[in-house]
Amino acid sequence: MMRPALVFALLLCLLLVLDGALFIDGLVRRKAENATLAQLAVATSVLGLTDLAVATEARYTRHPAVSDPLAPFMDHPGAIEHFPTGAFWLPPSR
Numbered sequence: 001m002m003r004p005a006l007v008f009a010l011l012l013c014l015l016l017v018l019d020g021a022l023f024i025d026g027l028v029r030r031k032a033e034n035a036t037l038a039q040l041a042v043a044t045s046v047l048g049l050t051d052l053a054v055a056t057e058a059r060y061t062r063h064p065a066v067s068d069p070l071a072p073f074m075d076h077p078g079a080i081e082h083f084p085t086g087a088f089w090l091p092p093s094r
Helices: 004-047 084-088
Strands: none
Touching: none
16 A cells, blocks of 8 residues: 555656646747747738737627727617627627
8 A cells, every 4th residue: 555645746746747748838839829920910911901800790890999889780770689799799888
């Protein structure tokens, strides 16, 4: 039978190895993400985009900073939401 201190030491070693593996995986993913962000920066500058679009379904679901506040009501003020991403944004606080 193993002593409780040995079980604890083995568990601690296992968790340290797992932590190291996750740290290395995070570094690898960060390098890949930085390369992707550099490519996106080039694409947005070449295409002349002003902001990153969140969704392409409708113009009022793209980005709150550049959307028209009356765009959701251009169809009909009592109309049902057409697109599922329209539920992501809260109405403006008054």
